[in-house]
Amino acid sequence: MYICLEGIDGSGKSSQSHLLEQWLKDAGYDVMRVFEPSKSAVGKLIRSMLQDSEATDKNFQRTLGLLFAADRMILMEKIRRAEYESSIIIADRSFYSSLVYQNDEEWIREINKHILKPDIVILLDINPETAIKRCEGKDHFENVEFLEKTRKKYMGLASKEKFYVINANNGINKVHDDIKKIIAPKLGMCI
Numbered sequence: 001m002y003i004c005l006e007g008i009d010g011s012g013k014s015s016q017s018h019l020l021e022q023w024l025k026d027a028g029y030d031v032m033r034v035f036e037p038s039k040s041a042v043g044k045l046i047r048s049m050l051q052d053s054e055a056t057d058k059n060f061q062r063t064l065g066l067l068f069a070a071d072r073m074i075l076m077e078k079i080r081r082a083e084y085e086s087s088i089i090i091a092d093r094s095f096y097s098s099l100v101y102q103n104d105e106e107w108i109r110e111i112n113k114h115i116l117k118p119d120i121v122i123l124l125d126i127n128p129e130t131a132i133k134r135c136e137g138k139d140h141f142e143n144v145e146f147l148e149k150t151r152k153k154y155m156g157l158a159s160k161e162k163f164y165v166i167n168a169n170n171g172i173n174k175v176h177d178d179i180k181k182i183i184a185p186k187l188g189m190c191i
């Protein structure tokens with residue numbers, strides 16, 4: 001089973017993927033947690049490029065789109081292997097982040113057409129002001145307008161692609177419980 005958590009910066013993806021990993025491990029499952037950009041050489045390049053002040057330029061975004069697709073292709077080998085070994089994969093962002101952030105949907109779909117898509121996508125939906133407050137202290141974060149625009153794109157995608165949407169404004173444990181309620185029945189678990 002390949003689960004992906006999506007959402008704007010500060011929505012709680014990293015926190016929730018760790019909690020989900022721990023809960024599933026405690027229940028006896030093999031779990032592999034991955035994130036984008038990954039730890040690959042391409043992932044490292046993306047991280048350094050994201051620090052660039054030109055990060056909003058159109059061609060810069062296209063370059064990022066290509067690099068994310070390459071990074072994802074590298075990561076996919078790990079994901080395939082884990083799936084073959086019946087592990088549960090938890091991904092902190094995936095292909096859908098590219099659709100939302102790098103624009104030009106048709107082209108992004110084309111360059112990602114060989115990527116394995118998650119079985120379950122959970123969107124952590126959060127109010128941008130709350131997300132920004134949570135990001136205080138981080139070296140790089142977005143403004144409210146950008147986050148609002150991104151949130152709307154995520155919501156549009158959510159209905160089209162049948163994501164599960166969770167209210168991520170809630171406390172960390174409530175969000176975790178809501179995620180468990182989605183995953184448990186898929187695994188035949190009682191909670």
Ligand SMILES: Nc1ncnc2c1ncn2[C@@H]1O[C@H](COP(=O)(O)OP(=O)(O)OP(=O)(O)O)[C@@H](O)[C@H]1O
Pocket residue numbers: 007008009010011012013014015016134135168169170171172173175
């Ligand atoms: N439900 C919550 N309530 C309050 N604080 C939270 C909640 N979830 C996460 N946080 C805190 O908010 C901050 C951002 O959370 P986190 O890093 O998990 O978000 P993220 O979606 O991974 O962000 P990014 O996209 O920037 O990586 C962290 O300091 C985390 O401890």
Ligand SMILES: [Mg+2]
Pocket residue numbers: 013014015092
């Ligand atoms: Mg994170």
